[in-house]
Amino acid sequence: MKNLPIIFCGIFFILAFSWVGVILSTHSQFGSLQPTSSQLLNAETLEPVDGMNYTDAQAKVVPAVNNLDDVQYPMALVGKAQRGREAYISLGCLYCHSQQVRRKGFGSDFERNWGSRQSVPRDYIRQERVLLGSMRTGPDLMTIGQRNIDESWYLLNLYNPQINSEGSNMPPYAFLFEKHKIDPLLGPSPKALKLPAKYAIESGYEVLPTERAEALVAYLLSLKLDYELPEAKFSQ
Amino acid sequence: MSAIGSFYSSIKPGSSSDVSERAKLSEIDASMKWPALLFLVSAALWLLAGTFFAMVTAIKMTNPAYLADVEWLTFGHIRSAHLNAVIYGWSFNAAFAVGLWIMARLCHSRIRHTAILMVAGCFWNIGVSIGIFGIFAGDMTSVEWLEMPTYITPLIAFAFALIGVWAVIAFRFRQSSPVYVSQWYILAAIFWFPWLYSIAQIMILFEPARGTVQALTNWWYAHNLVGLWLTPIGLASAYYFIPKVLGVPIHSYYLSFIGFWALAFFSSWAGASHLIGGPVPAWVISVGVVASVMMILPVVVTAMNHHMTVRGRWNQVWISPTLRFVVFGAISYTLVSVTGAAMALRQVSEITHFTHFTVGHTHQGVYAFFTMIMFGAVYYIMPRLLEREWPSAMLIRTHFWCCASGITLMIVSLMVGGWIQGTQMIALKPVPVVVTENAATPTNAEQPKASTEQVTTTATSATHSAAVQTAPDQEVKLLPKYEFIEVVRNTIPWLHLRSMSGILLMVGHLAFAINFFWMAVKPKEQRDREGKPTLLVEENTQSVSAK
Numbered sequence: 001m002k003n004l005p006i007i008f009c010g011i012f013f014i015l016a017f018s019w020v021g022v023i024l025s026t027h028s029q030f031g032s033l034q035p036t037s038s039q040l041l042n043a044e045t046l047e048p049v050d051g052m053n054y055t056d057a058q059a060k061v062v063p064a065v066n067n068l069d070d071v072q073y074p075m076a077l078v079g080k081a082q083r084g085r086e087a088y089i090s091l092g093c094l095y096c097h098s099q100q101v102r103r104k105g106f107g108s109d110f111e112r113n114w115g116s117r118q119s120v121p122r123d124y125i126r127q128e129r130v131l132l133g134s135m136r137t138g139p140d141l142m143t144i145g146q147r148n149i150d151e152s153w154y155l156l157n158l159y160n161p162q163i164n165s166e167g168s169n170m171p172p173y174a175f176l177f178e179k180h181k182i183d184p185l186l187g188p189s190p191k192a193l194k195l196p197a198k199y200a201i202e203s204g205y206e207v208l209p210t211e212r213a214e215a216l217v218a219y220l221l222s223l224k225l226d227y228e229l230p231e232a233k234f235s236q
Numbered sequence: 237m238s239a240i241g242s243f244y245s246s247i248k249p250g251s252s253s254d255v256s257e258r259a260k261l262s263e264i265d266a267s268m269k270w271p272a273l274l275f276l277v278s279a280a281l282w283l284l285a286g287t288f289f290a291m292v293t294a295i296k297m298t299n300p301a302y303l304a305d306v307e308w309l310t311f312g313h314i315r316s317a318h319l320n321a322v323i324y325g326w327s328f329n330a331a332f333a334v335g336l337w338i339m340a341r342l343c344h345s346r347i348r349h350t351a352i353l354m355v356a357g358c359f360w361n362i363g364v365s366i367g368i369f370g371i372f373a374g375d376m377t378s379v380e381w382l383e384m385p386t387y388i389t390p391l392i393a394f395a396f397a398l399i400g401v402w403a404v405i406a407f408r409f410r411q412s413s414p415v416y417v418s419q420w421y422i423l424a425a426i427f428w429f430p431w432l433y434s435i436a437q438i439m440i441l442f443e444p445a446r447g448t449v450q451a452l453t454n455w456w457y458a459h460n461l462v463g464l465w466l467t468p469i470g471l472a473s474a475y476y477f478i479p480k481v482l483g484v485p486i487h488s489y490y491l492s493f494i495g496f497w498a499l500a501f502f503s504s505w506a507g508a509s510h511l512i513g514g515p516v517p518a519w520v521i522s523v524g525v526v527a528s529v530m531m532i533l534p535v536v537v538t539a540m541n542h543h544m545t546v547r548g549r550w551n552q553v554w555i556s557p558t559l560r561f562v563v564f565g566a567i568s569y570t571l572v573s574v575t576g577a578a579m580a581l582r583q584v585s586e587i588t589h590f591t592h593f594t595v596g597h598t599h600q601g602v603y604a605f606f607t608m609i610m611f612g613a614v615y616y617i618m619p620r621l622l623e624r625e626w627p628s629a630m631l632i633r634t635h636f637w638c639c640a641s642g643i644t645l646m647i648v649s650l651m652v653g654g655w656i657q658g659t660q661m662i663a664l665k666p667v668p669v670v671v672t673e674n675a676a677t678p679t680n681a682e683q684p685k686a687s688t689e690q691v692t693t694t695a696t697s698a699t700h701s702a703a704v705q706t707a708p709d710q711e712v713k714l715l716p717k718y719e720f721i722e723v724v725r726n727t728i729p730w731l732h733l734r735s736m737s738g739i740l741l742m743v744g745h746l747a748f749a750i751n752f753f754w755m756a757v758k759p760k761e762q763r764d765r766e767g768k769p770t771l772l773v774e775e776n777t778q779s780v781s782a783k
Contacts, residue, residue, distance in 0.1 A: 004415065007415075007420060010497065010500075011420075011423070011424045011427055011428070011500070012427070014497075014500045014501055014504055015427075015428055015431055015432075015464070015500075015504055017504070018456070018460075018504035018505045019431075019435065019456075021505065021523070022452060022456050022505060022507065022508055022520060022523075022524075023435070023439065023449065023452060023453050023456055026449055026452055026516065026517060026520055027445055027446075027449045029517060030446075030447065030448075030449070030517065031445055031446045031447070031449050032446065033446065033447060088378075089376070089377070089378040090374040090375070090376055090378075091310060091312050091313075091374070092310070092311070092312015092313060092315065092316055092376055092378055092383075093312060093378075094312075094378045094380075095311070095312050095315055095316070095378075096311070098590060100513075100514050100515055102513040102514075103513070106513050106582075106586055107513060107586055107589075107661070107662050108661060108662045108663070108664060108716050111664055111714055111715055111716050112716050112720065118515070119515045120515050121447050121448045121515050121516065121517075122447070123515065124447040124448050124515060125446050125447040127447070128444055129377070129378065129379070129440075129444060129450070130447060130448055130450040130451050131378060132448065132451045132511075132514060132515070134380060134510065134589075134590065134594065135590055135591075135594070135595075136590035136591070136661070137297075137592075137724070137727075138724075139720050161300070165721050166721075167721055167724065167725045167728075168300070168721060168724060169297055169298065169300050169724060169727075169728065169731075170300060171296060171300040171301075171304050171310060171311045172300065172301060172304045173304075173310070174304065174305055175305055175306070175307045175310075
């Protein structure tokens with residue numbers, strides 16, 4: 001092959017082409033999405049508009065604006081839940097748990113109550129690191145904070161998953177808990193895990209969650225898809 | 237024909253009678269000796285470490301309580317340590333050694349200033365070691381294929397730049413004018429990887445793009461790391477070693493031309509097919525699906541080219557350690573790409589996405605294709621670097637049979653298990669439900685929609701109710717046929733089978749490592765001075781890899 005410059009141009013442009021196509025163009029398409037209210041309003045009449053519909057009855061395009069009285073979704077993660085998210089990243093929960101809901105009719109996400117609507121790009125814009133995941137060795141967690149609101153269930157599940165779901169291959173995260181001697185004056189701590197008899201530890205001791213375990217649970221409890229977006233309404 | 241003739245001699249000087257030609261090659265090999273050895277020894281050590289991490293990971297998948305109290309070794313850590321050790325440790329080091337060595341030989345140019353290359357090699361391996369230590373220590377990024385913490389990024393980027401520049405320098409000083417397809421592949425891969433890596437690092441970790449643009453960048457990177465880095469190096473090796481060892485020219489120069497450009501064009505777009513059903517625009521997924529399916533073109537072209545080159549010479553393939561591995565890898569290239577094309581179809585992806593099937597597919601690509609070809613390359617290169625032969629043909633045979641059967645068992649168990657997992661995950665069954673009018677606000681938080689009717693399941697989820705009589709106040713609702721935990725439990729036997737395949741691979745790798753380090757330290761024998769190659773079928777006296 002004699003035309004080396006042509007080969008180099010080809011090598012360069014082929015990757016440039018896919019970079020522009022896959023990444024830069026999607027970035028320009030939805031890389032600047034903003035939080036929004038569930039229901040947009042017609043900018044002129046302040047009447048609610050249907051979904052992302054920007055045209056009125058005469059097929060005239062009208063600008064749609066956020067309803068400023070409404071909450072803007074998605075909401076930001078704060079405090080403890082944010083720290084829990086860091087633990088989620090550092091422990092690698094993502095390698096068994098995805099955070100995405102597929103549309104009704106594609107897979108069984110809807111039937112498994114993993115979400116009432118498909119997750120869409122706007123749901124992820126507040127996340128500094130997007131944790132979509134690509135494995136479901138464990139269930140999807142996009143809406144886990146809606147499916148289960150009992151904090152102690154989460155703590156037991158982290159301490160030993162066999163307590164809640166026998167036969168699971170989720171590893172126990174007992175290192176997120178501490179074994180303490182029960183204080184003879186104060187009695188058992190209100191935070192102590194209520195372990196079933198089968199998993200009880202020696203008497204006189206109790207298992208307390210560390211700050212990280214509590215933060216992780218706060219994060220999981222914050223995972224919800226209980227709001228609608230103009231482009232994503234709950235499926236029937 | 238004269239062009240092919242001159243090209244033929246340009247890639248096959250080793251068996252020519254021209255003594256000066258052979259002396260020149262020996263000189264080139266000698267110039268590559270220390271850097272190539274550094275990369276190969278590092279690769280072999282990373283392979284052993286990666287295998288060990290893999291075994292612990294596999295055991296944890298079936299026995300979650302195993303080593304569970306050690307935070308450093310929690311599943312997320314050890315699994316990521318395995319991936320990064322085999323990709324950035326084993327694969328990259330092997331690719332550096334093999335890529336640079338093939339480049340130097342095909343360019344007929346000595347590698348200059350090898351000390352700098354060795355410094356780069358040390359930087360790379362120190363970077364990866366710190367990175368894997370960081371993963372264990374909890375600094376993991378949780379970005380797939382980029383788990384190593386960002387503080388090692390400058391180190392390995394710098395090391396890669398030096399190594400890449402050295403390959404380009406070797407190319408600039410080339411003595412032979414025709415440029416063979418292996419050289420294109422290596423040059424292109426060396427150009428593509430830094431681009432992929434820096435974009436992924438910047439857009440995901442340093443200046444994160446908003447929302448799921450990150451996910452697209454992630455899969456663009458991860459898919460192309462295999463498609464535009466490992467695959468070109470693997471194919472460059474196959475294109476070099478198959479004709480070289482057989483002593484025949486490649487079947488068709490034009491087919492290799494088409495294969496190269498089609499791979500580059502389609503593979504670079506295929507990454508988005510990993511996000512089927514995900515929260516990204518449908519058009520980019522569709523493009524990814526089309527590109528994945530079109531990958532059949534370069535694969536068929538390459539497979540035809542290799543097959544036509546090998547045709548009628550299967551005996552030689554069988555007795556040469558190099559070719560046995562390389563041809564196994566080349567066949568796997570066809571299989572992995574066809575599987576990948578099938579997995580990109582939405583109907584198939586609905587089942588295989590999120591399951592162990594994908595893990596099987598990854599091992600098919602990185603192990604059955606790339607790693608097997610690298611083994612073959614190492615069997616060819618080491619005797620020429622050290623000027624001595626492999627000590628034991630028996631260990632090579634053990635290596636081949638354990639790895640070939642081990643990886644086949646792994647792929648079959650993960651793919652069959654993953655397919656069952658996927659079909660059970662999406663299987664639905666009709667269940668009659670009672671519709672009560674005017675119910676109170678929904679109590680179950682799983683139905684956030686403020687519905688006016690509340691549905692109550694009357695049948696337990698275990699009941700099979702294919703033919704249910706539907707009363708007027710009942711309607712049929714589709715519910716999952718298998719509870720999630722049932723699906724998980726049903727994967728366990730397949731994961732046990734996968735652990736067994738891991739044992740086979742481990743035995744194979746130990747046989748390889750023993751042979752490798754034994755060869756490195758043993759004194760020269762008479763056989764080495766005669767340059768009699770170690771072949772896998774002793775009685776066959778046919779000269780296979782003439783030196």
